[in-house]
Amino acid sequence: MILEGKVWKFGDDISTDHIAPGRLFHLRSNLEELAKHVLEDADPEFAKKVRKGDFVVAGNNFGLGSSREHAPTIIKMAGVSAVLAKSFARIFFRNSINIGLPVLECDTDKLENGDTLRIDLSAGVIEDKTNGAKLEFVPLPDAMIKILNDGGLLAHIEKHGGFKLD
Amino acid sequence: MGKTLAEKLLGAKAGKEVVAGELVIAKVDVAFFQDGTGPLAVRQLRKVNLEKVADPKRSILFIDHAAPSPRRELSNDHMLLREFAANTGAVLSDINEGVCHQRVLEDYAKPGDVVIGADSHSCTAGALCAFATGMGSTDVAVGMALGRTWFRVPPTFRVECKGQFRKGVYSKDLILHLIGTIGADGATYRALEFGGPAIDAMPMWQRATLSNMAVEAGAKAGLIASDNLTREFLKKYGREGDFTEIRPDPDAKYERVIGMDVSELEPTVSCPHTVDNTKLARELKGTRVDQVFIGSCTNGRFEDLEVAARIMKGKKRHVKTRVIVIPASREVYLDALRAGLIETFVTSGATVLGPGCGPCVGVHEGALGDKEVCLSTQNRNFKGRMGNPEGFIYLASPATAAASALRGEITDPREVL
Numbered sequence: 001m002i003l004e005g006k007v008w009k010f011g012d013d014i015s016t017d018h019i020a021p022g023r024l025f026h027l028r029s030n031l032e033e034l035a036k037h038v039l040e041d042a043d044p045e046f047a048k049k050v051r052k053g054d055f056v057v058a059g060n061n062f063g064l065g066s067s068r069e070h071a072p073t074i075i076k077m078a079g080v081s082a083v084l085a086k087s088f089a090r091i092f093f094r095n096s097i098n099i100g101l102p103v104l105e106c107d108t109d110k111l112e113n114g115d116t117l118r119i120d121l122s123a124g125v126i127e128d129k130t131n132g133a134k135l136e137f138v139p140l141p142d143a144m145i146k147i148l149n150d151g152g153l154l155a156h157i158e159k160h161g162g163f164k165l166d
Numbered sequence: 167m168g169k170t171l172a173e174k175l176l177g178a179k180a181g182k183e184v185v186a187g188e189l190v191i192a193k194v195d196v197a198f199f200q201d202g203t204g205p206l207a208v209r210q211l212r213k214v215n216l217e218k219v220a221d222p223k224r225s226i227l228f229i230d231h232a233a234p235s236p237r238r239e240l241s242n243d244h245m246l247l248r249e250f251a252a253n254t255g256a257v258l259s260d261i262n263e264g265v266c267h268q269r270v271l272e273d274y275a276k277p278g279d280v281v282i283g284a285d286s287h288s289c290t291a292g293a294l295c296a297f298a299t300g301m302g303s304t305d306v307a308v309g310m311a312l313g314r315t316w317f318r319v320p321p322t323f324r325v326e327c328k329g330q331f332r333k334g335v336y337s338k339d340l341i342l343h344l345i346g347t348i349g350a351d352g353a354t355y356r357a358l359e360f361g362g363p364a365i366d367a368m369p370m371w372q373r374a375t376l377s378n379m380a381v382e383a384g385a386k387a388g389l390i391a392s393d394n395l396t397r398e399f400l401k402k403y404g405r406e407g408d409f410t411e412i413r414p415d416p417d418a419k420y421e422r423v424i425g426m427d428v429s430e431l432e433p434t435v436s437c438p439h440t441v442d443n444t445k446l447a448r449e450l451k452g453t454r455v456d457q458v459f460i461g462s463c464t465n466g467r468f469e470d471l472e473v474a475a476r477i478m479k480g481k482k483r484h485v486k487t488r489v490i491v492i493p494a495s496r497e498v499y500l501d502a503l504r505a506g507l508i509e510t511f512v513t514s515g516a517t518v519l520g521p522g523c524g525p526c527v528g529v530h531e532g533a534l535g536d537k538e539v540c541l542s543t544q545n546r547n548f549k550g551r552m553g554n555p556e557g558f559i560y561l562a563s564p565a566t567a568a569a570s571a572l573r574g575e576i577t578d579p580r581e582v583l
């Protein structure tokens with residue numbers, strides 16, 4: 001699969017409170033509305049300006065904090081096609097795969113805000129079309145590739161009637 | 167080959183010998199949601215016609231994050247959880263009962279269990295030597311319905327603790343110091359295993375604080391061997407029969423061993439806006455505090471309240487510092503009532519609220535104003551956490567919190583002990 005879009009750059013330690021703040025707890029059953037606030041506490045303009053296909057690009061430990069699956073869900077709903085970071089917090093990473101949001105671990109230093117990226121998911125290659133940089137991302141564990149290929153965890157369970165990961 | 171606690175616990179539930187790095191499908195013993203993650207979990211199950219639970223007695227829905235509900239949207243979410251409990255036979259822990267992680271320790275988890283909770287601090291039950299970890303709504307929904315889930319067996323960092331805490335220093339100071347040292351992602355994808363003479367001597371309420379905060383170093387679990395103190399704890403809740411002794415093998419293979427001498431620790435504080443931004447309480451003297459919160463799944467147990475009450479007894483809170491005290495569960499509340507702690511708090515000018523998460527996650531009961539400073543005994547101080555991205559949150563032990571409530575500024579508790 002080929003993904004193409006612009007970079008929205010964030011720093012290290014972007015927490016689930018930056019992405020889906022607790023003060024909006026009452027919107028968790030209204031994801032359309034919650035998605036209008038996605039990443040609000042890191043960049044108040046982001047939700048308004050992000051375009052379908054764009055990428056969230058960050059430093060270390062993206063998604064640390066709460067187990068709220070609403071965080072990757074509203075990133076996906078905002079149109080983001082993948083999140084790229086130097087590293088991810090564990091629960092966020094697993095949640096993203098479960099709901100079908102690609103999360104790619106790579107060295108994001110060369111990717112600048114506003115750059116256009118082209119990502120070949122199956123080949124594992126990221127190309128920064130603005131500055132010509134080419135990067136590879138760390139392949140996902142096999143179990144996660146299976147879940148992602150089935151379309152997320154629910155689809156996986158429906159398809160196989162249980163876990164089929166080996 | 168010797169095994170770590172993580173390898174032992176997951177191997178037993180996967181029905182085979184396992185080593186770190188391996189993928190396993192394991193039996194789930196206890197599965198739970200709370201009111202922030204549960205409604206999504208219920209909807210996910212309904213999407214695939216799987217509204218059922220594998221083991222109703224050990225599937226629990228906690229209404230604790232917004233309890234009682236502050237607004238209609240959340241009241242409707244609560245209704246959905248009550249309906250799911252009625253449809254499936256799962257246990258409902260309603261607004262009177264308290265924070266999920268404390269309730270799981272009291273009534274549900276036991277040594278050897280696999281516990282999954284749709285809440286990141288589900289690692290708390292590692293203090294009872296259960297393999298307990300936090301996951302998202304869909305993962306827990308599926309685990310609750312099927313009674314199984316998948317794990318990658320994590321490599322382990324052993325935190326080997328010796329020495330004796332000095333007066334005014336607690337396990338909260340230990341864990342804040344550890345996270346300050348290894349960083350908020352220092353143990354990502356790892357299990358932390360706490361052990362050594364200082365842990366053997368540590369009472370359960372302080373062990374629970376360590377396990378609770380394992381996730382703040384990125385860890386998947388915070389495990390502690392079960393021993394006589396574990397047995398005593400279970401006995402208090404009428405569950406002595408649930409006890410089994412589980413220890414790591416002496417020749418277990420650890421990815422890293424972190425040695426700590428707890429005698430060297432001093433009261434420690436995490437500064438805004440990350441848990442690993444730690445300083446000593448005495449270095450922060452003079453930092454104004456507008457609100458103190460004593461409670462949460464980290465430090466809302468009876469003994470935590472007792473430590474704070476002892477410091478506040480017969481004294482008044484600083485006139486500019488409001489104080490919120492929340493027992494973590496109904497049992498804690500009752501114990502505190504019987505011991506006279508509630509009276510001490512109220513007399514000293516604190517507001518005591520019903521069991522639950524309180525202001526910890528910013529939904530209600532103590533949101534911060536712009537530029538306000540809160541010193542809290544909770545586990546997390548991220549920007550926006552307590553309802554306002556313009557607020558500042560410091561994290562500390564109940565002793566530091568109580569001392570700071572009296573002085574109106576961050577205070578090393580040894581100054582008032």
Ligand code: SF4
Nearest residue numbers: 287462463523526527
């Ligand atoms: S007390 Fe705070 S950290 Fe603990 S479960 Fe409640 S909201 Fe989460």
